[in-house]
Amino acid sequence: MIRYLCPKCKKALTAKDAEAGAQIACPQCSQRLHVPKSTKTMLGMAGPLGGPAPASDPPSEGYAGSPPPASRPEPPSAPEKPERNEIDYPPERQDFLKSPAAFFLIFGAVVFVLAVGFCLLVAFCMFHR
Numbered sequence: 001m002i003r004y005l006c007p008k009c010k011k012a013l014t015a016k017d018a019e020a021g022a023q024i025a026c027p028q029c030s031q032r033l034h035v036p037k038s039t040k041t042m043l044g045m046a047g048p049l050g051g052p053a054p055a056s057d058p059p060s061e062g063y064a065g066s067p068p069p070a071s072r073p074e075p076p077s078a079p080e081k082p083e084r085n086e087i088d089y090p091p092e093r094q095d096f097l098k099s100p101a102a103f104f105l106i107f108g109a110v111v112f113v114l115a116v117g118f119c120l121l122v123a124f125c126m127f128h129r
Contacts, residue, residue: 004036 002015008031015024015035022035096102 002036002038006031006033 002017002020004013004015005011006013006026006029009026009029011026011028013026015022019035020037023032024035025032
């Protein structure tokens, strides 16, 4: 007697030794499958159906009765942050960034950098004529 599992629904099936290699349909899910040549080949074990596998005979993968490969658990997803249109600054900093003082400070810095750049350009042109 050959014992094996349906690869789709995992139903325990049995077949006569004479039916080895024949193609059948699973009575539960109608999956088409081949009857294995022996229980040991199909299940990767010499013991009874569902019993422990011997240490010298590791289960073979790819057969209908072999256990599915161990799947890794999904990593926990990162907590979702609510969408924000502004950068999440502390309240006192948000107030400063919206004030006219911040505008003039940034505007002054840009003008200063442009003035220094212009002066360097003029100096470079004067000395490399």
